[in-house]
Amino acid sequence: MGQVLVVTSGKGGVGKTTTTANIGTGLAAAGHKVALLDTDIGLRNLDVVLGLENRIVFDIVDVVNGNCRLRQALIRDKRFEGLHLLPAAQTKDKTAVNPDQMLGLIAELKKEFDYIIIDCPAGIEQGFRNAIAGAEKAIVVTTPEVSAVRDADRIIGLLEASDLREPKLIINRIRPKMVRQGDMMSIEDILDILAVDLLGIIPEDDMIVITTNRGEAVVLDQNSRSGQAYRNIVRRILGEEVPIINLDEEEEGFFKKLRRIIGLK
Amino acid sequence: MIASANSYSISGFGHDLPAKLEDLIDENTILVQRTLRSGQSLHYNGNVVILGDVNPGAEVAATGSIIIMGSLRGVVHAGAGGDVNAIVMAFHLQPTQLRIADHITRPPDNGAIDPDYPEMAQIKGGVVTIESFQYAGERQGKVT
Amino acid sequence: MLEFITRLFGKEYKSKNIAKERLRLVLVHDRASISPQMLESLKLDLIKVISNYMEIDEENLDVSLDSSGNTVALVANIPVTGMKRTAG
Numbered sequence: 001m002g003q004v005l006v007v008t009s010g011k012g013g014v015g016k017t018t019t020t021a022n023i024g025t026g027l028a029a030a031g032h033k034v035a036l037l038d039t040d041i042g043l044r045n046l047d048v049v050l051g052l053e054n055r056i057v058f059d060i061v062d063v064v065n066g067n068c069r070l071r072q073a074l075i076r077d078k079r080f081e082g083l084h085l086l087p088a089a090q091t092k093d094k095t096a097v098n099p100d101q102m103l104g105l106i107a108e109l110k111k112e113f114d115y116i117i118i119d120c121p122a123g124i125e126q127g128f129r130n131a132i133a134g135a136e137k138a139i140v141v142t143t144p145e146v147s148a149v150r151d152a153d154r155i156i157g158l159l160e161a162s163d164l165r166e167p168k169l170i171i172n173r174i175r176p177k178m179v180r181q182g183d184m185m186s187i188e189d190i191l192d193i194l195a196v197d198l199l200g201i202i203p204e205d206d207m208i209v210i211t212t213n214r215g216e217a218v219v220l221d222q223n224s225r226s227g228q229a230y231r232n233i234v235r236r237i238l239g240e241e242v243p244i245i246n247l248d249e250e251e252e253g254f255f256k257k258l259r260r261i262i263g264l265k
Numbered sequence: 266m267i268a269s270a271n272s273y274s275i276s277g278f279g280h281d282l283p284a285k286l287e288d289l290i291d292e293n294t295i296l297v298q299r300t301l302r303s304g305q306s307l308h309y310n311g312n313v314v315i316l317g318d319v320n321p322g323a324e325v326a327a328t329g330s331i332i333i334m335g336s337l338r339g340v341v342h343a344g345a346g347g348d349v350n351a352i353v354m355a356f357h358l359q360p361t362q363l364r365i366a367d368h369i370t371r372p373p374d375n376g377a378i379d380p381d382y383p384e385m386a387q388i389k390g391g392v393v394t395i396e397s398f399q400y401a402g403e404r405q406g407k408v409t
Numbered sequence: 410m411l412e413f414i415t416r417l418f419g420k421e422y423k424s425k426n427i428a429k430e431r432l433r434l435v436l437v438h439d440r441a442s443i444s445p446q447m448l449e450s451l452k453l454d455l456i457k458v459i460s461n462y463m464e465i466d467e468e469n470l471d472v473s474l475d476s477s478g479n480t481v482a483l484v485a486n487i488p489v490t491g492m493k494r495t496a497g
Contacts, residue, residue, distance in 0.1 A: 051374075078374065
Protein backbone atom coordinates (compact mmCIF):
# COMPACT_ATOMS: atom_id res chain seq x y z
CA MET A 1 0.00 0.00 0.00
CA GLY A 2 1.28 3.44 -0.90
CA GLN A 3 2.03 6.34 1.36
CA VAL A 4 0.02 9.53 0.95
CA LEU A 5 1.75 12.90 1.44
CA VAL A 6 0.20 16.33 1.11
CA VAL A 7 2.34 19.39 0.30
CA THR A 8 0.75 22.51 1.73
CA SER A 9 1.61 26.03 2.93
CA GLY A 10 -1.38 28.28 3.40
CA LYS A 11 0.28 31.16 1.59
CA GLY A 12 0.59 31.09 -2.17
CA GLY A 13 3.82 31.39 -4.07
CA VAL A 14 6.15 29.79 -1.53
CA GLY A 15 6.96 26.80 -3.74
CA LYS A 16 4.40 24.06 -3.08
CA THR A 17 4.10 23.04 -6.70
CA THR A 18 7.85 23.14 -7.34
CA THR A 19 8.38 21.07 -4.21
CA THR A 20 5.72 18.53 -5.22
CA ALA A 21 7.25 18.19 -8.68
CA ASN A 22 10.78 17.76 -7.35
CA ILE A 23 9.98 15.32 -4.58
CA GLY A 24 7.85 13.29 -6.99
CA THR A 25 10.54 13.27 -9.68
CA GLY A 26 13.21 12.42 -7.10
CA LEU A 27 11.23 9.48 -5.73
CA ALA A 28 10.53 8.24 -9.26
CA ALA A 29 14.23 8.59 -10.13
CA ALA A 30 14.93 6.35 -7.14
CA GLY A 31 12.75 3.71 -8.78
CA HIS A 32 9.46 4.19 -6.95
CA LYS A 33 5.99 4.35 -8.44
CA VAL A 34 4.70 7.84 -7.79
CA ALA A 35 1.37 9.55 -8.47
CA LEU A 36 1.21 13.34 -8.25
CA LEU A 37 -2.21 14.88 -7.66
CA ASP A 38 -2.89 18.50 -8.53
CA THR A 39 -5.85 19.58 -6.38
CA ASP A 40 -5.64 23.26 -7.28
CA ILE A 41 -8.81 23.11 -9.38
CA GLY A 42 -9.22 26.27 -11.44
CA LEU A 43 -5.55 27.23 -11.08
CA ARG A 44 -3.81 24.18 -12.45
CA ASN A 45 -0.02 24.45 -12.47
CA LEU A 46 1.71 21.18 -11.69
CA ASP A 47 1.30 20.11 -15.33
CA VAL A 48 3.31 23.07 -16.66
CA VAL A 49 5.98 22.71 -13.99
CA LEU A 50 6.44 19.09 -15.09
CA GLY A 51 6.20 20.01 -18.78
CA LEU A 52 3.18 17.74 -19.34
CA GLU A 53 0.57 20.38 -20.13
CA ASN A 54 0.01 19.30 -23.69
CA ARG A 55 -0.84 15.70 -22.80
CA ILE A 56 -3.90 16.42 -20.72
CA VAL A 57 -7.14 14.93 -21.98
CA PHE A 58 -9.01 14.14 -18.76
CA ASP A 59 -8.61 15.63 -15.29
CA ILE A 60 -9.42 14.96 -11.65
CA VAL A 61 -12.98 16.31 -12.03
CA ASP A 62 -13.60 13.95 -14.96
CA VAL A 63 -12.44 11.05 -12.79
CA VAL A 64 -14.61 11.82 -9.77
CA ASN A 65 -17.61 12.49 -12.02
CA GLY A 66 -17.12 9.18 -13.78
CA ASN A 67 -16.51 10.74 -17.22
CA CYS A 68 -13.46 8.55 -17.56
CA ARG A 69 -11.54 5.87 -15.72
CA LEU A 70 -8.69 6.85 -13.41
CA ARG A 71 -6.21 5.10 -15.67
CA GLN A 72 -7.24 7.25 -18.63
CA ALA A 73 -6.66 10.49 -16.76
CA LEU A 74 -3.23 9.60 -15.37
CA ILE A 75 -0.46 11.11 -17.49
CA ARG A 76 2.86 9.32 -17.63
CA ASP A 77 5.98 11.46 -17.26
CA LYS A 78 8.28 11.91 -20.26
CA ARG A 79 11.33 10.67 -18.37
CA PHE A 80 10.26 8.27 -15.69
CA GLU A 81 8.11 5.24 -16.24
CA GLY A 82 6.99 5.28 -12.61
CA LEU A 83 5.93 8.94 -12.43
CA HIS A 84 2.30 9.84 -13.14
CA LEU A 85 0.27 13.03 -12.88
CA LEU A 86 -3.43 13.40 -12.25
CA PRO A 87 -4.04 17.00 -13.39
CA ALA A 88 -6.51 19.44 -11.88
CA ALA A 89 -9.33 20.85 -13.98
CA GLN A 90 -8.73 24.38 -15.19
CA THR A 91 -12.26 25.40 -16.09
CA LYS A 92 -14.02 24.41 -12.85
CA ASP A 93 -13.67 25.51 -9.24
CA LYS A 94 -12.79 23.93 -5.91
CA THR A 95 -16.36 22.80 -5.22
CA ALA A 96 -16.24 20.44 -8.22
CA VAL A 97 -14.67 17.84 -5.90
CA ASN A 98 -15.49 17.00 -2.28
CA PRO A 99 -13.43 15.33 0.47
CA ASP A 100 -15.34 12.04 0.21
CA GLN A 101 -14.58 11.77 -3.49
CA MET A 102 -10.91 12.48 -2.72
CA LEU A 103 -10.88 9.63 -0.21
CA GLY A 104 -12.23 7.24 -2.83
CA LEU A 105 -9.74 8.43 -5.41
CA ILE A 106 -6.77 8.05 -3.07
CA ALA A 107 -7.87 4.60 -1.94
CA GLU A 108 -7.77 3.54 -5.58
CA LEU A 109 -4.34 5.13 -6.20
CA LYS A 110 -2.87 3.55 -3.07
CA LYS A 111 -3.33 0.09 -4.55
CA GLU A 112 -1.02 0.87 -7.42
CA PHE A 113 1.53 3.47 -6.30
CA ASP A 114 4.27 3.57 -3.65
CA TYR A 115 3.86 7.30 -3.09
CA ILE A 116 0.91 9.58 -3.69
CA ILE A 117 1.86 13.24 -3.39
CA ILE A 118 -0.90 15.82 -3.27
CA ASP A 119 -0.22 19.41 -4.33
CA CYS A 120 -2.53 21.53 -2.18
CA PRO A 121 -3.91 24.89 -3.31
CA ALA A 122 -3.16 28.05 -1.36
CA GLY A 123 -5.74 29.02 1.23
CA ILE A 124 -7.65 27.15 3.91
CA GLU A 125 -11.00 26.67 2.19
CA GLN A 126 -12.51 23.69 0.44
CA GLY A 127 -9.48 23.16 -1.80
CA PHE A 128 -7.35 22.69 1.30
CA ARG A 129 -9.90 20.36 2.90
CA ASN A 130 -10.02 18.27 -0.29
CA ALA A 131 -6.24 18.07 -0.45
CA ILE A 132 -5.76 16.88 3.12
CA ALA A 133 -8.77 14.54 3.16
CA GLY A 134 -6.89 11.38 2.25
CA ALA A 135 -3.39 12.40 3.37
CA GLU A 136 -1.42 10.42 5.93
CA LYS A 137 1.53 12.77 6.30
CA ALA A 138 1.91 16.48 5.67
CA ILE A 139 4.79 18.55 4.36
CA VAL A 140 4.51 22.26 5.09
CA VAL A 141 6.47 24.63 2.83
CA THR A 142 7.38 28.10 4.00
CA THR A 143 9.85 30.87 3.20
CA PRO A 144 11.73 33.08 5.67
CA GLU A 145 9.12 35.83 5.56
CA VAL A 146 6.77 36.99 8.29
CA SER A 147 3.67 36.38 6.17
CA ALA A 148 4.67 32.89 5.03
CA VAL A 149 5.69 31.73 8.51
CA ARG A 150 2.49 33.04 10.01
CA ASP A 151 0.43 31.15 7.43
CA ALA A 152 2.52 28.03 8.00
CA ASP A 153 1.72 28.26 11.70
CA ARG A 154 -1.99 28.50 10.93
CA ILE A 155 -1.78 25.51 8.57
CA ILE A 156 0.11 23.42 11.13
CA GLY A 157 -2.69 24.15 13.59
CA LEU A 158 -5.35 23.13 11.05
CA LEU A 159 -3.44 19.96 10.12
CA GLU A 160 -3.18 18.94 13.76
CA ALA A 161 -6.90 19.58 14.20
CA SER A 162 -7.48 17.18 11.28
CA ASP A 163 -5.30 14.51 12.89
CA LEU A 164 -2.35 15.09 10.57
CA ARG A 165 0.09 15.31 13.41
CA GLU A 166 3.80 16.04 13.26
CA PRO A 167 3.94 17.73 9.89
CA LYS A 168 7.41 18.15 8.42
CA LEU A 169 8.73 21.55 7.41
CA ILE A 170 10.58 22.64 4.27
CA ILE A 171 12.06 26.14 4.35
CA ASN A 172 12.36 27.39 0.81
CA ARG A 173 14.21 30.34 -0.76
CA ILE A 174 16.81 30.84 1.92
CA ARG A 175 19.42 33.46 1.05
CA PRO A 176 22.48 32.59 3.13
CA LYS A 177 24.09 35.99 2.68
CA MET A 178 21.04 37.81 4.02
CA VAL A 179 20.80 35.38 6.92
CA ARG A 180 24.44 36.07 7.80
CA GLN A 181 23.81 39.80 7.68
CA GLY A 182 20.86 39.37 10.01
CA ASP A 183 18.40 40.57 7.40
CA MET A 184 16.59 37.26 6.98
CA MET A 185 15.22 34.93 9.60
CA SER A 186 17.46 31.90 9.97
CA ILE A 187 16.42 28.26 10.02
CA GLU A 188 16.75 28.29 13.81
CA ASP A 189 14.55 31.38 14.10
CA ILE A 190 11.78 29.73 12.09
CA LEU A 191 12.03 26.37 13.85
CA ASP A 192 12.00 28.19 17.16
CA ILE A 193 8.66 29.74 16.26
CA LEU A 194 6.96 26.84 14.50
CA ALA A 195 8.32 24.01 16.70
CA VAL A 196 8.06 21.25 14.06
CA ASP A 197 10.57 18.82 12.53
CA LEU A 198 12.65 20.09 9.63
CA LEU A 199 12.54 18.01 6.45
CA GLY A 200 14.91 20.23 4.53
CA ILE A 201 15.96 23.66 3.37
CA ILE A 202 16.19 24.93 -0.19
CA PRO A 203 18.49 27.84 -0.99
CA GLU A 204 17.24 30.53 -3.37
CA ASP A 205 18.55 29.43 -6.74
CA ASP A 206 18.24 30.73 -10.30
CA MET A 207 18.33 27.13 -11.54
CA ILE A 208 14.79 26.64 -10.21
CA VAL A 209 13.52 29.32 -12.59
CA ILE A 210 15.57 27.94 -15.46
CA THR A 211 14.48 24.32 -15.02
CA THR A 212 10.85 25.33 -14.50
CA ASN A 213 10.99 27.33 -17.74
CA ARG A 214 11.95 24.12 -19.48
CA GLY A 215 9.36 22.00 -17.70
CA GLU A 216 12.06 20.00 -15.96
CA ALA A 217 12.76 19.27 -12.31
CA VAL A 218 15.83 20.79 -10.66
CA VAL A 219 16.24 17.64 -8.54
CA LEU A 220 17.82 16.01 -11.61
CA ASP A 221 20.38 18.80 -11.98
CA GLN A 222 23.57 17.46 -10.45
CA ASN A 223 25.37 20.80 -10.28
CA SER A 224 22.88 23.09 -8.57
CA ARG A 225 22.57 23.65 -4.83
CA SER A 226 18.78 23.52 -4.92
CA GLY A 227 18.93 20.22 -6.81
CA GLN A 228 21.16 18.80 -4.10
CA ALA A 229 18.79 20.13 -1.44
CA TYR A 230 15.80 18.37 -3.06
CA ARG A 231 17.78 15.14 -3.45
CA ASN A 232 18.52 15.29 0.27
CA ILE A 233 14.83 15.75 1.04
CA VAL A 234 13.95 12.75 -1.11
CA ARG A 235 16.51 10.62 0.74
CA ARG A 236 15.07 11.72 4.08
CA ILE A 237 11.57 10.76 2.93
CA LEU A 238 13.01 7.35 2.04
CA GLY A 239 14.23 7.03 5.62
CA GLU A 240 17.91 7.93 5.28
CA GLU A 241 19.66 10.18 7.76
CA VAL A 242 21.04 13.07 5.75
CA PRO A 243 22.47 16.12 7.50
CA ILE A 244 21.03 19.54 6.62
CA ILE A 245 23.37 21.37 4.23
CA ASN A 246 25.45 24.05 5.84
CA LEU A 247 24.70 27.06 3.70
CA ASP A 248 27.64 29.04 5.02
CA GLU A 249 30.09 26.47 3.75
CA GLU A 250 28.40 26.25 0.40
CA GLU A 251 28.56 29.90 -0.38
CA GLU A 252 31.91 31.08 0.83
CA GLY A 253 32.94 34.54 -0.23
CA PHE A 254 35.87 35.53 -2.35
CA PHE A 255 38.09 36.69 0.50
CA LYS A 256 37.32 33.68 2.64
CA LYS A 257 38.23 31.47 -0.29
CA LEU A 258 41.41 33.48 -0.92
CA ARG A 259 42.42 33.23 2.72
CA ARG A 260 41.84 29.52 2.63
CA ILE A 261 43.91 29.19 -0.54
CA ILE A 262 46.88 31.14 0.82
CA GLY A 263 46.66 29.18 4.03
CA LEU A 264 45.48 31.74 6.53
CA LYS A 265 42.60 29.59 7.64
CA MET B 266 -27.72 37.90 -37.08
CA ILE B 267 -24.14 37.14 -36.18
CA ALA B 268 -24.34 33.87 -38.04
CA SER B 269 -25.60 35.43 -41.24
CA ALA B 270 -22.99 38.20 -41.17
CA ASN B 271 -20.36 35.57 -40.78
CA SER B 272 -21.55 33.31 -43.53
CA TYR B 273 -21.61 36.37 -45.79
CA SER B 274 -17.96 37.06 -45.14
CA ILE B 275 -17.04 33.49 -45.97
CA SER B 276 -19.18 33.26 -49.07
CA GLY B 277 -17.72 36.61 -50.06
CA PHE B 278 -14.57 34.75 -51.05
CA GLY B 279 -16.45 33.63 -54.11
CA HIS B 280 -16.59 30.42 -56.10
CA ASP B 281 -12.85 29.73 -55.96
CA LEU B 282 -13.00 29.00 -52.26
CA PRO B 283 -11.20 25.73 -51.42
CA ALA B 284 -13.68 22.87 -51.36
CA LYS B 285 -12.81 22.19 -47.75
CA LEU B 286 -14.02 25.60 -46.63
CA GLU B 287 -17.01 25.62 -48.94
CA ASP B 288 -18.43 22.66 -47.02
CA LEU B 289 -18.20 24.59 -43.79
CA ILE B 290 -20.64 27.30 -44.70
CA ASP B 291 -23.33 26.80 -42.16
CA GLU B 292 -25.88 29.03 -40.56
CA ASN B 293 -25.03 27.64 -37.16
CA THR B 294 -21.93 29.68 -36.43
CA ILE B 295 -21.11 31.78 -33.41
CA LEU B 296 -18.83 34.80 -33.54
CA VAL B 297 -16.87 35.50 -30.38
CA GLN B 298 -15.24 38.92 -30.20
CA ARG B 299 -12.91 38.48 -27.29
CA THR B 300 -9.79 36.69 -26.10
CA LEU B 301 -10.34 33.51 -24.10
CA ARG B 302 -8.08 33.40 -21.06
CA SER B 303 -6.87 30.58 -18.86
CA GLY B 304 -9.77 28.83 -17.16
CA GLN B 305 -12.37 30.04 -19.65
CA SER B 306 -14.05 27.54 -21.88
CA LEU B 307 -16.42 27.76 -24.79
CA HIS B 308 -18.58 24.87 -25.92
CA TYR B 309 -20.79 25.31 -28.93
CA ASN B 310 -23.03 23.20 -31.07
CA GLY B 311 -21.84 24.40 -34.47
CA ASN B 312 -18.91 26.42 -35.82
CA VAL B 313 -16.97 28.92 -33.77
CA VAL B 314 -15.16 32.00 -35.06
CA ILE B 315 -13.07 33.87 -32.55
CA LEU B 316 -11.85 37.42 -33.11
CA GLY B 317 -9.14 37.26 -30.49
CA ASP B 318 -6.72 34.79 -28.97
CA VAL B 319 -7.17 31.48 -27.17
CA ASN B 320 -4.62 31.58 -24.35
CA PRO B 321 -2.94 28.61 -22.62
CA GLY B 322 -5.39 27.03 -20.19
CA ALA B 323 -8.43 28.11 -22.21
CA GLU B 324 -10.54 25.57 -24.05
CA VAL B 325 -12.79 25.73 -27.10
CA ALA B 326 -14.92 22.77 -28.12
CA ALA B 327 -17.26 22.86 -31.10
CA THR B 328 -19.19 20.19 -32.94
CA GLY B 329 -18.18 22.01 -36.14
CA SER B 330 -15.02 23.87 -37.12
CA ILE B 331 -13.05 26.44 -35.19
CA ILE B 332 -11.51 29.51 -36.77
CA ILE B 333 -9.36 31.77 -34.65
CA MET B 334 -8.49 35.21 -35.94
CA GLY B 335 -5.59 35.47 -33.56
CA SER B 336 -3.23 33.17 -31.70
CA LEU B 337 -4.26 29.71 -30.62
CA ARG B 338 -2.22 28.62 -27.60
CA GLY B 339 -4.83 26.70 -25.59
CA VAL B 340 -6.77 23.51 -26.19
CA VAL B 341 -9.25 23.21 -29.08
CA HIS B 342 -11.56 20.41 -30.03
CA ALA B 343 -13.24 20.68 -33.42
CA GLY B 344 -15.79 18.12 -34.53
CA ALA B 345 -16.46 17.35 -30.90
CA GLY B 346 -19.49 15.27 -31.88
CA GLY B 347 -17.35 13.06 -34.10
CA ASP B 348 -17.30 15.10 -37.33
CA VAL B 349 -14.00 14.16 -38.99
CA ASN B 350 -14.45 16.87 -41.64
CA ALA B 351 -14.17 19.67 -39.10
CA ILE B 352 -11.10 21.90 -39.31
CA VAL B 353 -9.18 24.22 -37.03
CA MET B 354 -7.68 27.38 -38.42
CA ALA B 355 -5.72 30.10 -36.68
CA PHE B 356 -3.55 33.06 -37.67
CA HIS B 357 -1.00 31.67 -35.26
CA LEU B 358 -1.45 27.99 -34.59
CA GLN B 359 0.49 27.01 -31.45
CA PRO B 360 -2.02 24.92 -29.49
CA THR B 361 -1.31 23.16 -26.21
CA GLN B 362 -3.35 20.37 -27.67
CA LEU B 363 -5.44 20.06 -30.79
CA ARG B 364 -8.28 17.62 -31.17
CA ILE B 365 -10.44 16.88 -34.19
CA ALA B 366 -13.26 14.36 -33.68
CA ASP B 367 -11.56 11.57 -31.70
CA HIS B 368 -8.02 12.39 -32.81
CA ILE B 369 -5.78 14.04 -30.21
CA THR B 370 -2.50 15.71 -31.17
CA ARG B 371 0.02 17.84 -29.40
CA PRO B 372 3.09 19.70 -30.62
CA PRO B 373 6.35 17.73 -30.50
CA ASP B 374 8.25 18.00 -27.21
CA ASN B 375 11.35 19.61 -28.67
CA GLY B 376 9.97 21.05 -31.88
CA ALA B 377 10.28 24.79 -31.84
CA ILE B 378 8.39 25.40 -35.08
CA ASP B 379 6.71 28.75 -34.82
CA PRO B 380 5.59 29.97 -38.24
CA ASP B 381 4.12 33.45 -38.56
CA TYR B 382 1.52 32.62 -41.19
CA PRO B 383 -2.01 31.21 -40.79
CA GLU B 384 -2.32 27.46 -40.60
CA MET B 385 -5.13 24.96 -40.92
CA ALA B 386 -5.44 21.59 -39.24
CA GLN B 387 -7.62 18.84 -40.67
CA ILE B 388 -7.84 15.10 -40.80
CA LYS B 389 -6.26 13.69 -43.96
CA GLY B 390 -5.92 9.96 -44.44
CA GLY B 391 -6.79 9.25 -40.86
CA VAL B 392 -4.21 11.60 -39.30
CA VAL B 393 -4.32 15.23 -38.28
CA THR B 394 -2.24 17.29 -40.67
CA ILE B 395 -1.31 20.93 -40.42
CA GLU B 396 -0.75 23.03 -43.52
CA SER B 397 -0.18 26.67 -44.11
CA PHE B 398 -3.35 28.44 -45.12
CA GLN B 399 -2.28 30.01 -48.39
CA TYR B 400 -5.65 31.20 -49.51
CA ALA B 401 -5.97 34.17 -47.21
CA GLY B 402 -2.51 35.38 -48.16
CA GLU B 403 -3.27 35.36 -51.90
CA ARG B 404 -6.55 37.07 -51.30
CA GLN B 405 -4.90 39.78 -49.29
CA GLY B 406 -2.39 40.30 -52.04
CA LYS B 407 -5.14 40.87 -54.58
CA VAL B 408 -6.95 43.43 -52.47
CA THR B 409 -4.04 45.69 -51.61
CA MET C 410 21.99 57.70 10.40
CA LEU C 411 21.22 56.31 13.82
CA GLU C 412 19.91 53.23 12.11
CA PHE C 413 23.18 52.91 10.24
CA ILE C 414 25.26 53.19 13.40
CA THR C 415 23.17 50.74 15.34
CA ARG C 416 23.40 48.41 12.40
CA LEU C 417 27.17 48.71 12.52
CA PHE C 418 27.60 48.19 16.22
CA GLY C 419 24.51 46.60 17.61
CA LYS C 420 22.90 43.29 16.93
CA GLU C 421 19.44 44.13 18.16
CA TYR C 422 18.47 46.32 15.27
CA LYS C 423 18.77 43.62 12.63
CA SER C 424 15.64 43.42 10.50
CA LYS C 425 15.31 39.69 11.14
CA ASN C 426 14.87 40.41 14.83
CA ILE C 427 12.10 42.83 14.02
CA ALA C 428 10.51 40.18 11.82
CA LYS C 429 10.76 37.56 14.54
CA GLU C 430 9.32 39.81 17.20
CA ARG C 431 6.40 40.85 15.02
CA LEU C 432 5.74 37.23 14.17
CA ARG C 433 5.69 36.24 17.82
CA LEU C 434 3.07 38.87 18.52
CA VAL C 435 0.71 37.96 15.70
CA LEU C 436 1.08 34.27 16.46
CA VAL C 437 0.10 34.81 20.08
CA HIS C 438 -3.21 36.15 18.83
CA ASP C 439 -3.54 33.62 16.02
CA ARG C 440 -2.91 30.64 18.25
CA ALA C 441 -5.13 31.84 21.06
CA SER C 442 -7.69 32.43 18.30
CA ILE C 443 -9.11 35.35 20.21
CA SER C 444 -10.55 38.10 18.07
CA PRO C 445 -10.53 41.73 19.20
CA GLN C 446 -14.32 41.46 19.65
CA MET C 447 -13.91 38.46 21.95
CA LEU C 448 -11.29 40.30 23.94
CA GLU C 449 -13.68 43.23 24.24
CA SER C 450 -16.55 41.09 25.54
CA LEU C 451 -14.14 39.36 27.94
CA LYS C 452 -13.22 42.81 29.21
CA LEU C 453 -16.89 43.70 29.79
CA ASP C 454 -17.52 40.42 31.64
CA LEU C 455 -14.46 41.01 33.82
CA ILE C 456 -15.75 44.47 34.73
CA LYS C 457 -19.13 42.99 35.62
CA VAL C 458 -17.65 40.35 37.93
CA ILE C 459 -15.06 42.55 39.60
CA SER C 460 -17.55 45.38 40.11
CA ASN C 461 -19.40 43.07 42.47
CA TYR C 462 -16.45 43.24 44.84
CA MET C 463 -14.54 46.41 44.07
CA GLU C 464 -14.96 49.84 42.60
CA ILE C 465 -12.76 50.01 39.53
CA ASP C 466 -11.68 52.65 37.07
CA GLU C 467 -13.31 51.36 33.90
CA GLU C 468 -11.76 54.07 31.74
CA ASN C 469 -8.19 53.02 32.35
CA LEU C 470 -8.73 49.30 32.27
CA ASP C 471 -6.52 47.31 29.93
CA VAL C 472 -6.80 43.66 28.94
CA SER C 473 -4.37 42.05 26.49
CA LEU C 474 -2.60 38.85 25.55
CA ASP C 475 1.11 38.60 26.08
CA SER C 476 3.72 35.96 25.46
CA SER C 477 6.96 35.06 27.08
CA GLY C 478 8.81 32.19 25.50
CA ASN C 479 6.26 29.56 24.59
CA THR C 480 3.56 30.51 27.06
CA VAL C 481 0.70 32.89 26.52
CA ALA C 482 -0.63 35.02 29.36
CA LEU C 483 -3.74 37.10 29.75
CA VAL C 484 -2.60 40.39 31.24
CA ALA C 485 -5.22 42.62 32.85
CA ASN C 486 -4.39 45.96 34.35
CA ILE C 487 -7.41 47.06 36.44
CA PRO C 488 -7.04 50.16 38.58
CA VAL C 489 -9.03 49.78 41.82
CA THR C 490 -10.55 52.97 43.23
CA GLY C 491 -12.21 51.51 46.32
CA MET C 492 -13.49 48.38 48.05
CA LYS C 493 -17.07 47.41 48.55
CA ARG C 494 -18.12 46.48 52.05
CA THR C 495 -20.42 43.61 51.20
CA ALA C 496 -20.18 41.21 48.39
CA GLY C 497 -22.99 41.05 45.81
